[in-house]
Amino acid sequence: MELSLIVVLVIVLALVFDFTNGFHDTANAMATPIATGAMRPKVAVTVAAILNLVGAFLSTEVARTVSGGLIKEGQGGINITPEMIFAGLIGAIVWNLITWLRGLPSSSSHALFGGLIGAAIIGAGFGSVDYGVVLSKVILPAIIAPAIAGLAAFAATKLAYAITRRQLGKPDGRGGFRYGQIFSSSLVALAHGTNDAQKTMGVITLTLIAGGFQAVGSGPEFWVIAACALAIAIGTYSGGWRIIRTMGSGLTEVKPAQGFAAETSTAAAILASSHLGFALSTTQVASGSVIGSGLGRRGSTVRWGMAGKIALGWVLTLPASAIMGAFAAGLALLGPIGIILDTVIGAIVIGGIFWWSRRQNVSHDNAVNVNDIDDAGRVVKIRKTPRKPNRRDRKEVAQ
Structure with missing residues (x-):
């Protein structure tokens, strides 16, 4: 099989992954404004799509991390071939679609990194991966960024409720945050484009470098x-639509003030990470913000069982996609017949997943309520029993 043909196949497959990344992560930006009624579902998704498009043009730092840092292309004699990248993408796409179909909390970004790492290890050995970059720009941001975003959302929610406290029977004015959500959720969509789209740019650039069509160390064309x-x-x-489907059971407890705080914190964390070249998971950041904003609202508790499920999904994604990428890379080492087998098996699995998903059609007409951020919303539980009146309440009643 000619090298130019495999390069074309990898580019096409990378764009397929980019497509799955888009529909897998839509609700990271638009879950809360739809749940609070700030935006209609179809309008929200359209805005998210446009801003993802714009955001992809704003930065290339994350793309450089993927193309010139994660995998040691051209360093120390290590040779990463387009066939290995092809195998890694298959692993990432399959895992991405499995979690999308099942509504499991996962990261499209970590699925991509896992697939590439697994394929590189099988194809070129353990020395082909720069584990320092994996630790500093993938794993540590995955731990730190959601925590920072959650703390920021917690503080912002506390502040929002403090400055809009109801006094003397007057309206608290918190409904105005619903309009602020249009801006904050749009900012999250823009930030998502600056981070997630770049990962696919990095993969394609890495492929062109591996195939000898682009100089080592250069950025995306x-x-x-x-x-x-x-x-x-x-x-x-x-x-x-499928990703937003389960919003009603999870994010209906999120009020406009909380949504605004969560979205603003998410956008800030993602934009800062994109500027620094950190290839983080926007899903994890958004989930951390939702949990933080919920805890910032008085009367909320945490469902630790659901939080554990979310954490388990995050932990499993990297190794699971790495195993799938390694399996595909093992077949790819057989030569042209291996590439054909990878293509056929991948197509059957992907086609089967989409066929299965059509058994329950989801569109803007029936999308009410399946996503990681939705599950994050379930973690926060608002107590239904009324709290004991405090001194301020008794004073207001007396007045």
Whole structure:
């Protein structure tokens, strides 16, 4: 099989992954404004798609992390081939679609990194991966960023409720946060484009470098940026309905003030990480913000069982996609016949998942309520029993 053909196959597969990333992560930005009624579902998803497209053009630092840092292409004699990248993408896409279908909390970003790492280890050995970069720009941000975003959302929610405290029977004015959510959720969608679309740009750039079509250490070409921006935007628009489906059971407890605080904190964390080249999971950051904002509201508790389920999904994604990528890489080592087997098996699995998903069609007409951020909303539980009146309450009643 000619090298140019495998490069084309990898580019196409990378754009397919970018598409799945879009519809898998749509609700990271638009879950709370839909749940609070700030935006209608179809309008929200359209806005998210447009801003994902725009955001993809704003930065390339994360793309450089993927193309020139994660895998040691051209360093120390290590040779990462397009076949290995092809295998890694298959592992990432399959895991991404499995979790999308089942509504399991997962990260599209970590699925991509896991698939590439597993394929690289099988194809070129353990020395092909820069574990320092994996630790500093993937694992540590995955731990720190959600925690920081959660703390910021907690503080912002406390502040929002403090400055809008109801006094002397007057309206508290918190309904105005519903309009603020239009801005804050749009900012999250823009931030998502600056981080997640770049990961696919990095993969395509890595492929071009591995195939000898681009110099080592160079960034993504304009046509790569444009293609990835378009793919994630189309995915965001076309697939978001299934991801938003379970909002009613999880995020209906999120009030406008909480939603605004969560979205603002999410956007700030993602934009800062994109600037620094940290390839974090926007899903984890958004979930951390939702939990933090919920805890910032008086009367809330944490469902630790659901929190554990979310954490388990995050932990499993990297190794599970790595195993799938390693399996695909093992077949790819057989040569052209292995690439054909990978393609056929991957197509059957992907087609089967989409066929299974059609058994329960989801569109903007019936999308009410399946996503990681939705599960994060379930973690926060608002107590239904009334709290004991405090001194301020008794004083207001007396007046």
